[in-house]
Amino acid sequence: MTRNEKLLKVQEIFRDVLDQPGLCISETFSTTDCPEWDSVATVQIILATEAAFDIRVPMETVAGLHQVSELLDLLP
C-alpha cells in the first residue's frame, strides 16, 4: 500500500469519526485545522486506525498526536 493509499484509508476514518462525509485531509491536516478533532475524536481515530491496519499505536504517539502525518508514519 502506498502512502497515498494509506492517506485515503485514514481519510475515511476521519470522515466517519468527525461525521464530515466530504472531508479531505492531507498529511499536514492537524487539530488546529478542525475544532471537532478533539481528544475524544483522537482516541476514536486511533482505535479505528489500529483496527483497520492491525497495529498498536505507541502510548507516546497517542499522547502527542496532532497531525495526520504522525499517524501515517506508523502504518505498515
Place this chain on the structure above:
Amino acid sequence: MLPHAAITAIHHCVPARRLTEAELETRFGARQVQSIAKLSGIRERRIVDPGMTASDLAFAAADRLLKGRGIPPESIDLLVVATQTGDYQIPGTAFVLHERLGLSQRCTVYDLNQGCAAYPYALALAQGLFAAGLAKRALILNTDALSGIIHPLDRTLVTLHGDGAVATLLEPAQSDEGLLGFHLGVDSSGWRYLSMPASGARQPRSEQTRQENTDEAGCVRTPEHFQMNGQAIFHFAIHKVPEVTREALTRFGVSVADLDLVILHQANRFMIEQIYKKLAVPVEKQFFYLEEVGNLSGASAPAVLSEAVRQARVKPGAMILLAAFGVGLSWGLTLIRIGPQGLAPIAASTDLLSVS
C-alpha cells in the same frame, strides 16, 4: 491456608452539592458539554463545598458504617486511608482520621497515595497483614476530592470528576469466602499523563507555577492543577485493562462465566463499555455507577461495589471481579467471594450535607 480477609460491610458517601450539566453549559458551552456527556455517560457530579475535604467524606462513610454495624471503634486494629487529596502533606490523613474516629492506640495506620487503582492495592495490603497475624478487623477508606485540585476551566476534567469516599470493613474470612486473589501492576512509562506537576519537591510552587495556560482546545490550567492527557489514558485503559484482566482470570483459575459481577473503575461509560465488550462480559454482570456522581477517582471502584450492595445486586456467595486502573499508570484486580450471609447495605444516607 493462611488467614485472609473478607469484606463484611461497605458504605459510601458523596457531597450533597450537585454540579449539573446546566451549570457546566454556562461555563463551557452546550455543544462541548453535550459532546463529552455523550461519551462519558456522566450527567451530574457531586463536589465538596469550600471547607469540606476528602477526609470529611471518609469520616462520614466510616462513622456511618461503624454505627450502622454496631462496631466499637476501639476494635479496629488496622486503618488504611487511600487518597491523593489529603488534609496535609504531613502528617498523612490516616493519622487525622485515626483520631477523629476514636480508634485505639493499638490500631496500625497506613496512608496510600495510589490514585484510581487504590482499592485493590489497599485490600492487598490489608490481606497481607491479616495473613501475618497483624490485623483482624480493618477499616479501608478510599477517598478523593479532586474538584479542589482541578482548574474550574479545565473542561476535560471538570466534566468527568466528582468527589466521594468509601469505607470497607474487613474481618477474618470463613472457609472459601473473602479476598481470593490479587493481580497488580504498573506501566510507569505513562506516569506523566496523569499528574500534578507543581505539587511537591521536584517543582516547588512559585509565582510562575500560578500562571494560567490555555491549551489549543481552550482548557485552562496551571502547573499546580491536576492534569490528564485524556487520549493517552483512554488508549491505555482500552488496551491494557482487557489484557491484564485476562491474565488475572488465568491466575485466579476462573472465567467470566464463573463471575456474578465484573466491576470496573468508572472513568467514563464509553471506556467501560469497550472494556466489557472486549472481555465479553454479559449485560447482567455489568454495573455502572457514574451517571449521577462522576468519576470518583480512588473511591470509584469501591463505590460501585457499595452501590451494587445498596441495589441488592450482590447476592450471598457472589463471585466478583473488581478492576481499577489509573495514576501510575497502574492497575489492580481482585477476586472477591461474598460470604453466605451476604452483604447488607448500611441503613444510612450516602449524602454528606455539611461537615460535623
